[in-house]
Amino acid sequence: MPNFANRMLHAQPSAVIKVAEKVQALKKQGRDVISFSIGVPNFLPAKHVYQAAHNAIDGDSGTYLPGRGSEELVNAFIQCMATKGLDYGAHEVAAAVGGKQALFHILMAALNEGDEVLIPAPYWTSYPDMVTLLGGTPVFLHCPSTQNYKLKPEQIAKAITPKTKVFMFNNPSNPTGMVYTKAEIKALGDELEKHDIWIISDDIYDRMIFDGETFHHLLHTNPKLRDRVLCVQSISKNYGMPGWRVGMVAGPEGFIQHLLTLNSNSITNINNISMAAAAAAFGGDQQFSDDSMAVFAQKRDVVMKALQGISYLSCPVPKGAFYAFPDVSAYYGKTHDGVLITDDITLCTQLLEKKGLALVPGSAFGEAKGVRISYACPSAQLERGLALFAEFFAEMRAQNKIAS
Numbered sequence: 001m002p003n004f005a006n007r008m009l010h011a012q013p014s015a016v017i018k019v020a021e022k023v024q025a026l027k028k029q030g031r032d033v034i035s036f037s038i039g040v041p042n043f044l045p046a047k048h049v050y051q052a053a054h055n056a057i058d059g060d061s062g063t064y065l066p067g068r069g070s071e072e073l074v075n076a077f078i079q080c081m082a083t084k085g086l087d088y089g090a091h092e093v094a095a096a097v098g099g100k101q102a103l104f105h106i107l108m109a110a111l112n113e114g115d116e117v118l119i120p121a122p123y124w125t126s127y128p129d130m131v132t133l134l135g136g137t138p139v140f141l142h143c144p145s146t147q148n149y150k151l152k153p154e155q156i157a158k159a160i161t162p163k164t165k166v167f168m169f170n171n172p173s174n175p176t177g178m179v180y181t182k183a184e185i186k187a188l189g190d191e192l193e194k195h196d197i198w199i200i201s202d203d204i205y206d207r208m209i210f211d212g213e214t215f216h217h218l219l220h221t222n223p224k225l226r227d228r229v230l231c232v233q234s235i236s237k238n239y240g241m242p243g244w245r246v247g248m249v250a251g252p253e254g255f256i257q258h259l260l261t262l263n264s265n266s267i268t269n270i271n272n273i274s275m276a277a278a279a280a281a282f283g284g285d286q287q288f289s290d291d292s293m294a295v296f297a298q299k300r301d302v303v304m305k306a307l308q309g310i311s312y313l314s315c316p317v318p319k320g321a322f323y324a325f326p327d328v329s330a331y332y333g334k335t336h337d338g339v340l341i342t343d344d345i346t347l348c349t350q351l352l353e354k355k356g357l358a359l360v361p362g363s364a365f366g367e368a369k370g371v372r373i374s375y376a377c378p379s380a381q382l383e384r385g386l387a388l389f390a391e392f393f394a395e396m397r398a399q400n401k402i403a404s
């Protein structure tokens with residue numbers, strides 16, 4: 001058999017998808033499993049979005065369209081960006097098959113073999129794998145729970161080398177739910193102004209912010225960075241449409257041209273029906289999205305109340321997205337039902353085996369002290385799952401004779 005490409009030697013399938021597959025397999029065996037693992041927002045888009053998709057089917061949706069996106073989609077997207085104080089022209093945007101492919105193509109256009117990419121950790125699980133697949137070297141900037149999982153400018157300064165090519169920034173964050181304040185963004189932006197590198201701003205959760213706080217962007221605080229920033233957007237989370245697979249990039253024209261070249265040689269264009277639905281989501285009434293954010297904020301409160309009731313766990317309060325990332329490391333080295341819990345992986349395995357509760361181990365996100373809870377599931381499941389989570393740690397404390 002012929003060899004596979006060397007780049008595949010280090011490529012891993014997404015850890016989140018692996019957990020989701022395990023959950024499906026257990027469910028098929030008849031096990032009652034609650035999943036806090038996958039990042040599906042669990043709300044449906046509004047009628048006007050479906051209507052736009054239906055209209056596209058009924059019209060002529062069978063032809064090739066521009067790789068940049070249909071005129072309707074591009075206009076709706078730039079209008080949506082303008083409402084966020086981010087002004088782009090039609091020549092400065094490109095469509096992609098979800099935020100994931102947008103990120104992949106941006107890295108493909110930016111990286112040469114051996115180029116370094118700065119990635120704050122915890123990070124979204126696919127970032128390092130994408131970088132490695134494309135010949136780059138991920139450089140992790142560790143942001144522990146004691147610094148609220150947030151990056152400090154001095155960490156960028158320390159990590160920069162002549163090989164640094166890209167900085168990846170995700171706000172609000174998957175997996176921690178952290179949201180940077182304006183002052184924090186400005187401090188990072190001031191540091192980034194000193195280094196001639198590309199900046200990927202993964203903003204796909206930017207509508208999901210709680211407690212009346214606002215989304216701040218590097219281009220609000222540091223507009224000088226505009227020539228180097230690639231803004232990544234998606235309808236997956238903000239509009240509850242992950243399966244429709246639409247992402248968008250806004251950035252400097254020269255960079256966007258490369259993304260269009262990649263599109264024209266790979267996907268040609270994203271599918272026309274999804275384009276029409278995405279145009280309606282970006283450009284239409286945003287109420288359905290706002291209503292869902294209010295529900296997420298309530299669920300966040302339910303999660304935090306449960307976590308705060310579990311001794312020896314610490315969890316910075318998530319201010320956005322739909323994830324919480326408790327530090328569970330105080331329980332490492334203890335046993336549960338005779339099994340030694342050495343790390344996040346043994347802990348998640350035992351939780352799944354014994355309690356039927358699926359979480360993603362923190363090491364999939366570059367922080368092995370934590371586990372990720374995705375709380376976008378229906379409320380009844382959320383309550384049950386949190387009760388099982390609390391019960392698991394209560395059992396560990398009782399079995400290891402640890403005071404509560």
Ligand code: PLP
Nearest residue numbers: 039098099100124170174234236
């Ligand atoms: N970026 C982050 C931080 C994510 O969490 C995800 C999905 O979970 C993506 C990008 C990719 O999203 P999609 O390809 O569904 O738009």
